[in-house]
Amino acid sequence: MSAKLDALDVIERPVTERPVVTSIRSRFPAYDDEPEAAEIVPLDRLIGAIYEGPMESPPWQSALQLMREALRAGHVTLILRPPTSDSAGIMINTGKTTMEGMESYSNRFFALDPFVRLKEGEVVTAEELIGRQWLESPIYKEYMRSIDVRHLLGADISGDGVECRLRVTRPHGAPEFSAQDKMLCRTLLPHLKRSIQLHTRIDFLECERQLFAGAVNRMLLGLVIFDQNGTIIETNQEAKRILAEKDGIRLFGNALGVDSSTESRELQSMIRHALTGPCAANNGAPGIVEAMSVSRPSGRAKLGVLVRPIPLGQWSESKQRPAVAVFLRDPESNAAQPSNELLRKLFGLTRMEASLAMLLAEGFTLDEAAEKMDVRRNTARTHLRSIFCKTGVTRQTMLVRLLLNSVISVS
Structure with a gap:
């Protein structure tokens, strides 16, 4: 042959x-x-x-x-x-x-x-x-x-x-x-x-991942992903910003560190529990979500930290798969405001009404918003009543909650 x-x-x-x-x-x-x-x-x-x-x-x-x-x-x-x-x-x-x-x-x-x-x-x-x-x-x-x-x-x-x-x-x-x-x-x-x-x-x-990652970024949620070995494998844009400030929480090598020793022990314990808890055992039991706050030496408002285990897939074999997600929230971050046009389309508002609604959502009082818009207080009140009618709410706090919980938060 x-x-x-x-x-x-x-x-x-x-x-x-x-x-x-x-x-x-x-x-x-x-x-x-x-x-x-x-x-x-x-x-x-x-x-x-x-x-x-x-x-x-x-x-x-x-x-x-x-x-x-x-x-x-x-x-x-x-x-x-x-x-x-x-x-x-x-x-x-x-x-x-x-x-x-x-x-x-x-x-x-x-x-x-x-x-x-x-x-x-x-x-x-x-x-x-x-x-x-x-x-x-x-x-x-x-x-x-x-x-x-x-x-x-x-x-x-x-x-x-x-x-x-x-x-x-x-x-x-x-x-x-x-x-x-x-x-x-x-x-x-x-x-x-x-x-x-x-x-x-x-x-x-990948398209789906980028879509959801973009939504998390726009909501100003910092996200740090750990693998099953407790190694950081991904951080999103907002998490990188928070960690780069080194104000209360930062990166030490490939691990999260907190300036306060007491808070640091608490955070490491939460991450350890998430890595070794029911989700990691793949027994169908729900993982426990834990939260804490991290004080900042600068005196700014405390950071919110939430630790959530990521369930192990039925056929998962890699130890480099995402196992734990740590969410970081800076209460002093200013989210990018939706466009005036988007608010108008969503709720049928006029330009003036949309401008007033955005200012109220940013935390300004009605008087402060009227001053910024350079209109009289009574004019602002008239616009607010029209906004209430179009959105179906009856109080200013309800309006702010509606705006923050609507799709504009991921725009």
Whole structure:
């Protein structure tokens, strides 16, 4: 048996027979612009790179490069989102490309591309799809030929809201794609599809995380996250601001420290209980939320501190997962005020009414608000009565509570 096995030898070998070599070898020694780099590309390395792709930036860059080497291609391109008349789309390229060439395709030539809407899982060449007319097509004559693309191999991936395209090229003078090349692509396609689905899920979770993190920041809640080892793994913008002031609470290395020894012991005890309590045991018992205040040497109002355990997931295995959240509140922080326009839309207020409502929410009395607005007290009272009518409240304290508890607090 020859020691030089290609991808098809490995793929088609019965499972009862263990192959000695599981690799894709160069089949075109004469066509090799990188003689050493792509001599052997292990199949397991290629598949591994596909599943590691969602963690890369840009995603799948390593996998596409390995595919380019294995297929002796000029380019391997993954079109994550095809271009449209309204959007340039998203393309991940390997090989020699220019920004001008990519923009040309995204802005114009995508509309001329006949190599679209392929059958799911099908791997075809341009000639197989449209025949010899490929060389007479506008996209070849006006675009592909200018960037030295002669042979084009493609497959589409669709389903679950995903519409991606895999395209492989070779330049003029290179061999056409063989049945073995197409078999390799067909073998990799299911793995690439699953990896893209994982990427979609991760992207959704990241968008959700950023949305909630932004809401917490806008509410001026400091957030410090600990892992199961008691190590800080994340702090948000407001927490960084509070800790940077070093006024009562600060960072000591990778741990929280409090200036007062008594308060420090209390905080460390709360964090320790959260790390070792019912949530950490994953027995379904609710975690205990604890709170305390931290005095500040500057004499400013005390900081509020709340410690909440984060329940252990049923299938969690990593000790670096978030285990405890510590919330910090500075009562003297001034939240960014919502726009006058937002208040008007939310409650149907006039500009003057919205301005008065914002001043009252900031803690000003009616007289102080009237002075700031440069109106008479009676005029301010008239505006306040109108605000009461539109919001359905009957007292100033109720109005302030309504404003602070409405969606404007996360705007």
